[in-house]
Amino acid sequence: MAExxxxxxxxxxxxxxxxxAEAYDAxxxxxxxxxxxxxxxxxxxWSQAQLAKRSGMTQSAVARxxxxxxxxxxxxxxxxxxxxxxSLKVGFEPRGHAA
Amino acid sequence: MAExxxxxxxxxxxxxxxxxAEAYDAxxxxxxxxxxxxxxxxxxxWSQAQLAKRSGMTQSAVARxxxxxxxxxxxxxxxxxxxxxxSLKVGFEPRGHAA
DNA sequence: TCGCGGTATAGCATCTTTGCTATGGCTTGG
DNA sequence: CCAAGCCATAGCAAAGATGCTATACCGCGA
Numbered sequence: 001m002a003e004x005x006x007x008x009x010x011x012x013x014x015x016x017x018x019x020x021a022e023a024y025d026a027x028x029x030x031x032x033x034x035x036x037x038x039x040x041x042x043x044x045x046w047s048q049a050q051l052a053k054r055s056g057m058t059q060s061a062v063a064r065x066x067x068x069x070x071x072x073x074x075x076x077x078x079x080x081x082x083x084x085x086x087s088l089k090v091g092f093e094p095r096g097h098a099a
Numbered sequence: 100m101a102e103x104x105x106x107x108x109x110x111x112x113x114x115x116x117x118x119x120a121e122a123y124d125a126x127x128x129x130x131x132x133x134x135x136x137x138x139x140x141x142x143x144x145w146s147q148a149q150l151a152k153r154s155g156m157t158q159s160a161v162a163r164x165x166x167x168x169x170x171x172x173x174x175x176x177x178x179x180x181x182x183x184x185x186s187l188k189v190g191f192e193p194r195g196h197a198a
Numbered sequence: 199t200c201g202c203g204g205t206a207t208a209g210c211a212t213c214t215t216t217g218c219t220a221t222g223g224c225t226t227g228g
Numbered sequence: 229c230c231a232a233g234c235c236a237t238a239g240c241a242a243a244g245a246t247g248c249t250a251t252a253c254c255g256c257g258a
Binding site for chain 1: 125135136170172173174177189191
């Protein structure tokens with residue numbers, strides 16, 4: 001959050017070594033998405049089991065997701081969004097800094 | 100694509116179960132993401148093979164993705180975003196109105 | 199202490215995407 | 229006519245996520 005300089009540097013190595021930096025970014029994204037869902041869930045006052053039922057999952061799947069244990073797929077994100085009464089936003093946008 | 104036999108067949112497996120609507124949304128999202136990537140790629144004047152090399156994929160994978168043939172995973176979306184010099188946005192937002 | 203609700207983990211079966219090679223059709227340029 | 233580039237698709241192996249059951253941990257209240 002403070003600065004993104006170091007990460008930008010890592011990003012350039014991706015061109016030579018597929019699977020290294022992306023995996024890191026994906027893990028971070030998974031973690032943040034999990035945190036978002038947990039926040040939304042708690043805001044509704046639901047337990048993991050409650051959310052699981054609403055989104056067609058099991059409690060263990062919700063726990064794994066909230067912990068960032070796996071990189072979620074879009075279908076799962078959509079089901080969670082629907083269950084939480086929010087909409088999922090996925091897209092590209094221009095990058096605001098140098099490469 | 101008035102009939103779209105391929106599409107229908109692809110989703111038919113789950114149309115009878117709860118969660119079918121989400122699966123459909125995922126397919127549509129895949130399609131739109133593919134279109135976005137194709138636009139960005141052509142804007143750069145790159146071929147699928149060029150983009151593939153930059154993002155650590157093969158031409159066939161890019162073609163499949165652009166056609167919406169599969170629902171992409173977040174790691175792939177991030178690699179494509181990096182290759183295309185854009186940033187990937189994934190998140191939840193309140194439903195029912197513009198941001 | 200016991201039971202209970204909530205959460206975290208483990209292990210496994212299944213499904214989907216990805217990565218890869220190869221090929222066919224199409225268009226353009228020599 | 230032939231060659232080259234570009235895109236689409238097929239088929240397969242590998243990787244990873246999901247779905248599921250079961251279980252362990254924790255705090256809390258009866």
